[in-house]
Amino acid sequence: MINFENCEIGNIVIHKVGNKYEGGELTISDNCFLPDDPDVISLLKNYFLSPFKKDAFYNFQAYAGELENNPVYAAVNTIFADAGAFYAQSVTIAEQLFEQSNNPNIKSGELYIVYFRNCNIEEGLCDAVGIFKSETKDTFLKIILNQHTYQLKSESGINIRKLDKACLIFNIRPESGYKVSVLDKTNQQEAIYWTNDFLGLQPSNDSYFQTSNYLNLCKDFVKDIYNKENDVPCADQIDMLNRSINFFKDAEVFSEDRFKEEVVREPEVIQAFENFKKQYETEKEIPFQPTFPVSDYAVKDEKKYFRHVLKLDKNFHVYIHGQRKYIEKGYDTARDMNYYKLYFRDEE
Template structure:
């Protein structure tokens, strides 16, 4: 779990990165700086660090089997070796980012490279290097008191609650590509540009990765196989999703055999699930373990993508959180309509 309570900004460099595709330019600042004002320091700290809440970690991927061929890895390593290298490292990073900004959808913006002290991970305190890009500008109204009357002026600036792209590299496990956390508020095609093309990252195969992907497997199985096209009622689909997420919420350790017995249950469905798992692993180029420690943060992150709503025409939305045995589906021939019968003890 990341903790930034004791973290302090040690140094900052800012450069301006244009869109190379549109003949934009790169403008480099001449030096590092550190704000003297404590309020500005705290605002910047909040702007850079507050969006990082997930425990999904990445690492730098080797290029041609050598981590030092990964430009961002080798550049960040130079800062961890000697913090006075920050400015030179930022120039290399700025040029690399500019070279990757060769697509009409990539926005121009400011690049920040920041050296942090005293970030805390599970392993203890560590330094970190942050690479941030701000692209979105907002309009603000400024109130000016002129003698005894007020006037308004508009200004364009950065909204400190909207960080567009970010990467935080912790000085932990450097020989394996460091511990890296990322943020990208843009679409998936731009995420490839930021995460893969520019940073050269791959996700760590840890408990968060395993938990997150197994829950995605369950969700995709229900959507693509255990669905109405294969004569599975919508209520049964929701029940399968509910039982899947409940298993992970209650289990400290995931065991695939227990999961299939308790959640999937039916032998025919288990066979279909196993076939789909093989397809999911091949499609996503990953390997899911049959036993791992459950990541509670991954369960929390993935739970919001599990839908529990049964939509009936335009008249009713039924939220199903309980067990399937408390809901029955039927058909009324007199009305020529389907119906659901719900069983409950108390009405709130």
Template sequence: MITFSQATLSELSIHRIGNKLQDEFYVLSDQSMHLEDEMLKQLLLQYFLSPYEKVNEIYRFMHPNNDLNLNTVYHFAAEIFADGGVFHDNSKKLATYLFEISNHPKIKSGELYVAYFENVQIEGDLHDAIGIFKSETKESYLTVYPEQGGFGLKYEQEAININKLDKGCLIFNTDAAEGYKIAVIDQTNRSAEAVYWKDEFLKLKVRNDNYSQTQNVLGVYKAFVTEKLDEDFEISRTDKIDLLNKSMKYFKEKETFDMDEFANEVIANKEGIESFKSYKKNYEEEFDSPIADNFDISDAAVKKQAKAYKNILKLDKNFHIYIHGNKDLIEKGFDDDRSMNFYKVYFRDEQ
């Protein structure tokens, strides 16, 4: 859903946020950082963005009064998107605001990073994005280095593990009127003191619209067919393509999705249906992303997902067979004389 292979880090500001109830303070930087080291930029991209590759739930900003401009983070983000010149000043305002709402004694102090990215991909489209990240967990690291015919050893305390992002959000510059598209990371979201990040600081609601529901079902079903079915059943490549074609046909022809109807029409096998429903349930639990059993189908989501559905049968490096319809018109066999597999294809007209 979110990829960063084309992303660049354009600007970064770092501040330190203490715990207000512990009589700690905040420290604001005078200016944003100027990053010249390309390796450091790549490490920061990995630290900030790689955790989002497994994020599937998308949120939007909200406010109880239904006025988005009263959402503080939305307000400052919108100003940054409108005028990049206010980036650093607004990053300081975001840091001050986070300090003011950190009203739990167990909230950890840490560095706050506010970053501006270009060309981050979400749902197939490239957008600029504002990242807000907080680093709370520090670790110790050992470094080994050559020294006088042997090796020396030193350590660094209070260092950051770039593979463990504590808290973060990505605000994508799209759908501003609806509250933007937002992806969230919170590795401590099960503790009572941690709700301040998503609920009090960001004030988010799940984007549980027809687009996301349609996309999630198609994505889960595709993964089920291509990755899971082989574990439970003996199934040919042509049968897999047929199952994918049937699912896409269902979504293109129907106006509403019904889980039982979909399972009976597309999978049409009791054991297969139970396996799919179990796979769907595991997905919902792993990604904390519930999928409704009934919803209106989004044509835009179907069109986008159709690009990712593969109906190509690749045979060595010689042939590609595109299967769009009746799989019974293609038969697989084995030629003993040549010790090779073959496919027999039936058709009426050559075009």
């Protein structure tokens, strides 16, 4: 869990990064700054840090076998070693982003490099370097008092509740590529440009990564294999998804043997699941571990993508959260229609 309650901003610099593909320019600020007004500092902290709530982390990738060959890693590494290098390395980071802004879909914007002190994460207190890009401008109305009459004036500015692209690099495990949290609210192509091309990151093989990907494996198995094409009723598909998500909700540590026994159950389905998992690992390049700590945040994030609704023609939507034994499927020859019989004790 990330906690920024006692975090302090130590330094800020802003550069303007244009779209290199369209002939835009890189405009470098002459100096860093730190606002004197505590209210402005508080607003900036909220703008920069409030979106970071997940436990999904990344690491910097090594280029040509060396982490120092990754430009952003090298710049941040220098900043953590020498606070006096903050400005010079912020320029290096801005230049790297400008070089990667070579696509017509990439928007120009302001680039903020920020130094934070006393970030509280799982490993304890640490400093962090934040890299933020603001691309979206909003129009605001400003009230002006002119000779005892209030008037309105429009201004273009940044909405402090909207942060387009961001990352926080925590000064933890530098030898492994640091611990990095990423935010990108734009489309998939731009996310690749920000996370892969500019920052050069790869997902950390941690509890969030393992939990999230194993749940995706379960969801895709039901969609691709455990489905109607293989004579699996929709109610059974939903039951499999419910058992999967409930298993992770109840477990502190995932055990694949227990998962197969309690969730997948039937030997032929277990075999189909194992075959699908091997193919999934190869295609996605995800090495699953037989045991790992379960991330509650990953379960919460993935739960909303698990289907619980049984749609019957256009007449009924049945939400299935309980056990499969309380729902029974049949066929009425007189009506020439399928039916479901539901068993329950109390009606609310």
